[in-house]
Amino acid sequence: MTSARERILDAYERQLVELGERGSTLDAIAVEAGVSKGGLLYHFKSKDDLASGLIARLTERGAADLAGFPDTAEKAIHHFIVAASDVDDPLGASYLATQVLARAGRADAFAALQDLEEGWYRAILELTGDPVVARLMQLVSDGIYYNAAVVPEGSPPTASGFTLVPLGEEREAIIARLLSLLPPAGASGQRGQ
Amino acid sequence: MTSARERILDAYERQLVELGERGSTLDAIAVEAGVSKGGLLYHFKSKDDLASGLIARLTERGAADLAGFPDTAEKAIHHFIVAASDVDDPLGASYLATQVLARAGRADAFAALQDLEEGWYRAILELTGDPVVARLMQLVSDGIYYNAAVVPEGSPPTASGFTLVPLGEEREAIIARLLSLLPPAGASGQRGQ
DNA sequence: GTCTATATTTGGATAGAC
DNA sequence: GTCTATCCAAATATAGAC
Numbered sequence: 001m002t003s004a005r006e007r008i009l010d011a012y013e014r015q016l017v018e019l020g021e022r023g024s025t026l027d028a029i030a031v032e033a034g035v036s037k038g039g040l041l042y043h044f045k046s047k048d049d050l051a052s053g054l055i056a057r058l059t060e061r062g063a064a065d066l067a068g069f070p071d072t073a074e075k076a077i078h079h080f081i082v083a084a085s086d087v088d089d090p091l092g093a094s095y096l097a098t099q100v101l102a103r104a105g106r107a108d109a110f111a112a113l114q115d116l117e118e119g120w121y122r123a124i125l126e127l128t129g130d131p132v133v134a135r136l137m138q139l140v141s142d143g144i145y146y147n148a149a150v151v152p153e154g155s156p157p158t159a160s161g162f163t164l165v166p167l168g169e170e171r172e173a174i175i176a177r178l179l180s181l182l183p184p185a186g187a188s189g190q191r192g193q
Numbered sequence: 194m195t196s197a198r199e200r201i202l203d204a205y206e207r208q209l210v211e212l213g214e215r216g217s218t219l220d221a222i223a224v225e226a227g228v229s230k231g232g233l234l235y236h237f238k239s240k241d242d243l244a245s246g247l248i249a250r251l252t253e254r255g256a257a258d259l260a261g262f263p264d265t266a267e268k269a270i271h272h273f274i275v276a277a278s279d280v281d282d283p284l285g286a287s288y289l290a291t292q293v294l295a296r297a298g299r300a301d302a303f304a305a306l307q308d309l310e311e312g313w314y315r316a317i318l319e320l321t322g323d324p325v326v327a328r329l330m331q332l333v334s335d336g337i338y339y340n341a342a343v344v345p346e347g348s349p350p351t352a353s354g355f356t357l358v359p360l361g362e363e364r365e366a367i368i369a370r371l372l373s374l375l376p377p378a379g380a381s382g383q384r385g386q
Numbered sequence: 387g388t389c390t391a392t393a394t395t396t397g398g399a400t401a402g403a404c
Numbered sequence: 405g406t407c408t409a410t411c412c413a414a415a416t417a418t419a420g421a422c
């Protein structure tokens with residue numbers, strides 16, 4: 001069994017995304033983590049402290065992701081877009097949960113997100129040499145994250161088949177189109193602008 | 194002075210975006226709207242009812258936007274991206290506030306957003322004839338909205354000059370690049386894929 | 387390190403005067 | 405149509421036993 005501390009953070013993370021900041025009560029978190037409220041408050045003195053722990057973990061995970069970032073534009077874009085649409089990996093989970101905290105008004109959550117975004121932006125910029133492409137990449141990935149964050153678990157498409165989160169083949173088509181924006185050295189496309 | 198009902202909705206909208214769902218208390222809303230808590234609860238029987246009113250207003254404003262949607266791909270994309278980055282217009286404000294409600298777990302808020310997204314997606318698809326471009330457009334605009342929603346008021350760029358929301362010239366460059374993805378009939382670009 | 391109380395605070399909602 | 409006063413529930417936090 002993983003440490004109680006980690007289990008508490010995991011439970012909080014999950015509840016932030018699924019229930020929002022409002023729904024993530026100390027009681028519910030404690031139950032899901034398999035400890036009592038008192039036990040929880042031994043590891044984190046207050047709810048504020050709990051949030052700080054979550055944000056710190058995002059920062060660690062983000063640094064690890066950036067440290068292992070791909071070294072070509074093609075691979076980077078692929079990694080970037082795929083990672084954005086994979087809510088299951090730990091970094092994605094931390095990212096989404098921190099988004100919720102940021103929107104609830106926590107300044108340090110916002111700062112952590114901004115730092116991460118900047119790191120990714122700079123990494124893509126360095127690889128592509130094109131600030132507009134880098135910004136587009138950032139916005140598309142934010143768009144995917146946003147959709148993932150808003151869509152409730154297992155949400156069905158609308159009656160007419162529309163779905164918010166792009167999956168499978170559509171995702172690959174999007175990546176291909178983004179790659180087509182790259183300068184000549186790129187694998188598959190012409191250029192625009 | 195506008196009607197108390199509208200003032201209450203405006204105040205609630207603003208507080209949702211700036212303080213989050215948690216921070217938007219009936220007390221604070223009443224104060225900002227210039228009524229008492231009792232007065233507020235005369236217009237909306239419960240907080241739930243207040244949220245419903247907000248969502249209904251988004252749906253009205255969204256329908257109006259779609260009704261006046263541009264009739265060419267170029268104009269549509271421009272309108273779409275510019276509108277997404279203008280948080281001051283009433284539709285944008287309603288959209289952002291409803292996002293907060295959706296993330297707090299309100300199913301009807303999510304449904305209203307999804308309907309709107311679908312309407313926009315279909316409008317762009319019809320004008321461009323390209324589902325990948327339409328999806329990219331949707332994601333970029335979501336990305337912009339997301340950034341606008343997370344960024345606190347008057348937030349400064351990082352020390353190194355990075356800023357989350359693309360403004361001014363950068364926004365125009367992004368629009369131009371997106372337009373370059375359009376098929377031959379488009380104004381300025383070649384195509385990819 | 388984890389538990390069971392219990393205290394404190396806050397926010398949503400009601401009742402009834404004006 | 406708006407206000408004040410009050411009630412009630414929920415959530416955070418504390419105290420202290422085990």
